Amino acid sequence: MNDKNRQDGDSGSQARGWREFFLRPTARYSVASLLVLGGAVGILFWGGFNWAMELSNTEDFCISCHEMRVNVYEEYKDTIHYNNRTGVRATCSDCHVPKEWQHKVVRKIVATNELLHKVLGSIDTPEKFEAKRLKLARIVWRTMERTDSRECRNCHDYESMEYMAQSRRAVDRHIKGFDEGKTCIDCHKGIAHSLPDMHEEDPSIVVGVVEE
Amino acid sequence: MKRSLALTCTLAASIMLSLPTVVMADDVKSLRGTAGIDAASAAPVIKQWAPDQEPIERDYVQQPPLVPHAVEGYKMNRKVNKCLSCHGWTKYKEAGATKISQTHFADRDENVLANIAPRRYFCDGCHVPQRNAKPLVSNTFTPVPAIHQP
Numbered sequence: 236m237n238d239k240n241r242q243d244g245d246s247g248s249q250a251r252g253w254r255e256f257f258l259r260p261t262a263r264y265s266v267a268s269l270l271v272l273g274g275a276v277g278i279l280f281w282g283g284f285n286w287a288m289e290l291s292n293t294e295d296f297c298i299s300c301h302e303m304r305v306n307v308y309e310e311y312k313d314t315i316h317y318n319n320r321t322g323v324r325a326t327c328s329d330c331h332v333p334k335e336w337q338h339k340v341v342r343k344i345v346a347t348n349e350l351l352h353k354v355l356g357s358i359d360t361p362e363k364f365e366a367k368r369l370k371l372a373r374i375v376w377r378t379m380e381r382t383d384s385r386e387c388r389n390c391h392d393y394e395s396m397e398y399m400a401q402s403r404r405a406v407d408r409h410i411k412g413f414d415e416g417k418t419c420i421d422c423h424k425g426i427a428h429s430l431p432d433m434h435e436e437d438p439s440i441v442v443g444v445v446e447e
Numbered sequence: 448m449k450r451s452l453a454l455t456c457t458l459a460a461s462i463m464l465s466l467p468t469v470v471m472a473d474d475v476k477s478l479r480g481t482a483g484i485d486a487a488s489a490a491p492v493i494k495q496w497a498p499d500q501e502p503i504e505r506d507y508v509q510q511p512p513l514v515p516h517a518v519e520g521y522k523m524n525r526k527v528n529k530c531l532s533c534h535g536w537t538k539y540k541e542a543g544a545t546k547i548s549q550t551h552f553a554d555r556d557e558n559v560l561a562n563i564a565p566r567r568y569f570c571d572g573c574h575v576p577q578r579n580a581k582p583l584v585s586n587t588f589t590p591v592p593a594i595h596q597p
Contacts, residue, residue: 314520402499404516404533407543425522425529432526439538440531442523443565 288343292328300353303327306364310429330386330427331375338385368431376420384419391419494578502545503577506590511573512545518576523569530570531563 258265264272290296298304308327311317316325333339358364379386393413398406412422424430434441475481479488499516521529533542551567553559 402517403501404499404543425527429522429524430527434526438562439535440527440529441525442528442531442563442568444562 288339291343291346292332294326294328297327302353302358302364306361307428311427314427316427325390325427329390333382333385334389365431369433369435372424372431373436376424379420380418387419387423494580497577497579504595506588506595508591508594514571514574514576516576518571523571528563528568528570 256266258267298308311327316330318324332342352358356363358367393409396409398410401409408422432441434444438444482488496517496519501515503513503515505512518530523529531547532538533544534547536546538544539546547563551563552561554564555566
């Protein structure tokens, strides 16, 4: 009984304490106005954060590094995702950065590793880039295999594919492939860039290479 | 002074001599028609690639079969050959494509190699995709009946 009273008394004075805390002016401003200010600053920060996320999703940002501009970007300009009949373009981030927030943040954190290698100059010449290319491509392939080519499916949905309108070869392979649980990247490697030297990955698609 | 006068005369004479040809240029029909040098010739209509079709019948033995499908964006280089990703011996079954010919493994001395011979490197040097275009030069070739029913 006594205990309970004490508790009641306690919570009552606690509530009062909180109220006082919020309404008591700090040195000069009320806590409420500080909260409003804090909210505003929060929005600014959040907006800024999102803005930065979006800015780092633009093509201009991606190719501001010459590593990307002189290699992958030049090749990509020759492909269907840059120039096509309908004029709908898929840019770097459409394929390389997830749309969903939680996956996007993870990708951006992983990207800090790329900044490290930018500083180290790991791929700062076309030769160095080519030497590392298979390794880099494999990272993308393995990720897409794991996510069932999520980034492709953000734009292309096999549920909405009209097989009547597709080419002979596409229809045959799509119907069978999707039945067998295959994913886009299993069949569409090199869709936006020149492939790396495929000798190690699959010698049967390189002319003139003879296995020792 | 005398010499430059002589030069000018020769120049004038030669221009006069070449005048008839300048006049005649109007009647000359070049590959770009009769349009004058400074006139732009009419742009030809851009032909679309033929849509994917069944394999096209061959007209003679040893003919490189025509490519019955689109090949846009297919890369052929030292690092990879896109055609082989469907026509290679390990791939053709799954792709439903024609297996690359045995002859493509032999070099020019007829040594059979363990992989496609480098002289078959550029598939599209011999196998060409199709557009619905009128032949530039007509011919009277008739396929042998044994491989092509007219």
